[in-house]
Amino acid sequence: MSLNACVSCGGRVVSQAREAAVRHWARQLSRQARYPVIYRLLAGLSICAGCLETLPVIGDDICRHCGRDQESCEGNGELCQDCTQLHEEALERNRSLLHYNDWGKSLLGLYKYRGDERLASFYGTLLAVTFLRYYDPAQFTCITTVPLHGKRLYERGFNQVDLLATELSRASGVPVRSLLQRTKETAKLSKQRGRIARQESMREAFSWAGDTVFPIAGASSYGPSKILLVDDIYTTGSTLRSCATTLRAHLGPFYEIHSLTIYR
Numbered sequence: 001m002s003l004n005a006c007v008s009c010g011g012r013v014v015s016q017a018r019e020a021a022v023r024h025w026a027r028q029l030s031r032q033a034r035y036p037v038i039y040r041l042l043a044g045l046s047i048c049a050g051c052l053e054t055l056p057v058i059g060d061d062i063c064r065h066c067g068r069d070q071e072s073c074e075g076n077g078e079l080c081q082d083c084t085q086l087h088e089e090a091l092e093r094n095r096s097l098l099h100y101n102d103w104g105k106s107l108l109g110l111y112k113y114r115g116d117e118r119l120a121s122f123y124g125t126l127l128a129v130t131f132l133r134y135y136d137p138a139q140f141t142c143i144t145t146v147p148l149h150g151k152r153l154y155e156r157g158f159n160q161v162d163l164l165a166t167e168l169s170r171a172s173g174v175p176v177r178s179l180l181q182r183t184k185e186t187a188k189l190s191k192q193r194g195r196i197a198r199q200e201s202m203r204e205a206f207s208w209a210g211d212t213v214f215p216i217a218g219a220s221s222y223g224p225s226k227i228l229l230v231d232d233i234y235t236t237g238s239t240l241r242s243c244a245t246t247l248r249a250h251l252g253p254f255y256e257i258h259s260l261t262i263y264r
């Protein structure tokens with residue numbers, strides 16, 4: 001694949017041809033002050049004009065907890081059906097950029113199983129755009145990721161989400177810290193039926209793996225006190241909630257745990 005080929009269709013990436021689409025998305029995704037940086041991030045994506053124009057971006061009317069598009073529901077900032085049933089949440093909220101459609105499924109599959117470096121940069125940049133769309137990076141202590149079980153890591157050779165976090169860190173200036181480890185090997189989510197089954201299998205699937213000096217005592221009321229948990233997709237949210245519960249149990253209530261994923 002040549003350097004200026006589209007990561008999605010393989011077509012040629014011609015900057016002039018996609019200028020309108022870059023501007024359109026930069027306007028849609030940024031508040032005033034963020035426009036230049038979001039514009040620059042989007043302009044650097046290895047994606048052609050046609051694919052960029054049809055990016056399945058989640059709109060502004062979303063569930064205030066999980067970030068799901070609420071186009072069909074009334075009122076902005078309300079909870080979606082699933083989130084009204086959650087209680088005592090360690091996970092403050094989730095935000096995502098794209099709808100998980102067939103296009104997303106095949107592109108993410110390609111990345112997960114082949115570890116394409118250009119897709120790592122592509123997805124890392126999309127995460128950076130999402131981070132800036134919804135958050136102020138200055139409020140975050142660190143970025144951390146959902147870990148793979150040792151066996152899965154060995155099979156795959158790398159944790160695809162770690163590469164994305166590295167890219168996100170480079171773009172946002174927020175450091176990556178490894179805070180969790182997977183203690184239980186869970187069946188692939190795609191093989192698990194239903195929400196309850198997923199929640200059950202995720203229970204206590206993680207444990208604290210950060211160093212003991214984290215958090216910095218007393219820093220929470222002055223310095224940044226949010227932690228960004230990164231994953232590729234929020235499906236039912238049970239994985240991210242399980243991670244957040246583990247982080248909360250170790251760090252206490254002063255740190256807010258927020259999650260960021262590419263797909264929702």
Ligand SMILES: [Zn+2]
Binds near residue numbers: 007008009048050
């Ligand atoms: Zn394309």
Ligand SMILES: [Zn+2]
Binds near residue numbers: 065079080081082083
């Ligand atoms: Zn929701």
